[in-house]
Amino acid sequence: MRIAFFSGDITRSGGTENVSIMIANELAQDNAYEISFISLFEEKPEPFFAIDRRIRREALYPQVTHGIQHYFDTVARLKRAVARLGAQVVIDIDGILDMYALPLKRRGVKVISWEHFNYLQNPLVPYRKFTRKWAAHSANAIVTLTNADRQLYRNHLNVRCPIIVIPNPMHLPEPAPAYDPKSTTIISSGRLTYQKGFDMLVDAAATVLPKHPDWQWLILGEGEDRPMLEEEIAKAGIGNQLVLKGRVADMDAYYRKAAFFVLSSRFEGLPMVLLEAKAYQLPIVSFDCLTGPAEIVQNQVNGLLVKDGDIPALASAVESLIQDSAKRERFSSHTLDDASRFDMASIIGQWKTLLAGLR
Known part of the structure; x- marks a missing residue:
């Protein structure tokens, strides 16, 4: 055929x-x-x-x-x-x-x-x-x-x-990743477009990152919203911590070094980036937007789902994982519980x- x-x-x-x-x-x-x-x-x-x-x-x-x-x-x-x-x-x-x-x-x-x-x-x-x-x-x-x-x-x-x-x-990476509870790197990934809600992510990061100067948040991806996001990051004064990395060739290396993954999308189908994060045994924080995240993330088991579009709730969830390495490890240990579905x-x-x- x-x-x-x-x-x-x-x-x-x-x-x-x-x-x-x-x-x-x-x-x-x-x-x-x-x-x-x-x-x-x-x-x-x-x-x-x-x-x-x-x-x-x-x-x-x-x-x-x-x-x-x-x-x-x-x-x-x-x-x-x-x-x-x-x-x-x-x-x-x-x-x-x-x-x-x-x-x-x-x-x-x-x-x-x-x-x-x-x-x-x-x-x-x-x-x-x-x-x-x-x-x-x-x-x-x-x-x-x-x-x-x-x-x-x-x-x-x-x-x-x-x-x-x-x-x-969901493609399981080889060799199998080993989760690092000491990591101080958050990652997000996707095209820099309205759908992915990175403008809301900047607002959440502006609340959290200044209180945790040893943490860094990387956004992997490129798109038409870059100039707007650069301006918002500069206004918030968090350019040293929230970094737009653009298109990166070696996604594997970033996933292996991350503490957890954050999705701020306004809407999705079934987001590949969450399946990738899950495959690398990363805890996930995500807006519970219509279709997608709730089928991948078990709230309070392998990640945190927050009300769709609720920026303060997103910031609070991110901060809760920054402050609790034991919770991050526990979430990581349950990421593959339902892997057979994918x-x-x-x-x-x-x-x-x-x-x-x-x-």
């Missing part, structure tokens, strides 16, 4: 790109599948996450292009790319891409809409609501990351296709079952 994963830009360093590449790489190891990536464009010469050498990559445009402004041309370019690759199935790794892929069904191509946010969120593009309705009516399947999101689809739309829940996988072999098996049903 020839499968094309369709992306906005597969060279990005976000969680969507990370999990898509993980799934594609696993499928590529099976000779029953021929895998490729098609992007609207590729801003970087090489992807941030390593792609299996057997996987082909194509970009519809040679430069950054907003496809909606060239809608019919984008659909035509996608049709030609799919034909060149001989793809029988297109997996849209962002639901907004359904608008370009669903017209391919007229040519016998199967289309899977893979939802990485949640149904109630429409980040950046208001017409995402339209594409979700179109996918519910016309896609061959919709994949959500959580049962809660599947129910949201069923509650709000007249869904005519199967909705399959397949969570993101086992890669199980999740790939679910994807293969879905693909087999499309034959």
Whole structure:
């Protein structure tokens, strides 16, 4: 079976790109599948996450292009790319891409809409609501990351296709990490965008860090909000402690040296960064935003969930872990209690079952 994963830009360093590449790489190891990536464009010469050498990559445009402004041309370019690759199935790794892929069904191509946010969120593009309705009516399947999101689809739309829940996988690092209770480093990770709520994180850090001058908080990632965040950090006078590290090549080293992980997102699907933190046996502090964190973090067992958007509560939770190394160790010891739910072999098996049903 020839499968094309369709992306906005597969060279990005976000969680969507990370999990898509993980799934594609696993499928590529099976000779029953021929895998490729098609992007609207590729801003970087090489992807941030390593792609299996057997996987082909194509970009519809040679430069950054907003496809909606060239809608019919984008659909035509996608049709030609799919034909060149001989793809029988297109997996849209962002639901907004359904608008370009669903017209391919007229040519016998199967289309899977893979939802990485949640149904109630429409980040950046208001017409995402339209594409979700179109996918519910016309896609061959919709994949959500959580049962809660599947129910949201069923509650709000007249869904005519199967909705399959397949969570993101958790990759256990080798060698196994050894948690360091003496670490004084907090990490957060993600694109510097409105969704990730780093502006709220700065406010929380401004409350906590000055009281603990020996602690440092690192934000790993890059994005359009960097100038605003730099300004806010400077205003708070915490530039020596709260550091924007940008895109880092060796995430493994940062996870292994951290005391705990903090997520400040306004909304998520099932955040890969929390699964990564969990895999490295890090305690987690997170906003309990709709869908995602509560399926990964057991409150007061392996981390702390605080009310969505409550900045003082986030600051208080962070400070409680700074002050209590025994609690950090206890949380770390329970991070892998439910690891089997996110086992890669199980999740790939679910994807293969879905693909087999499309034959």
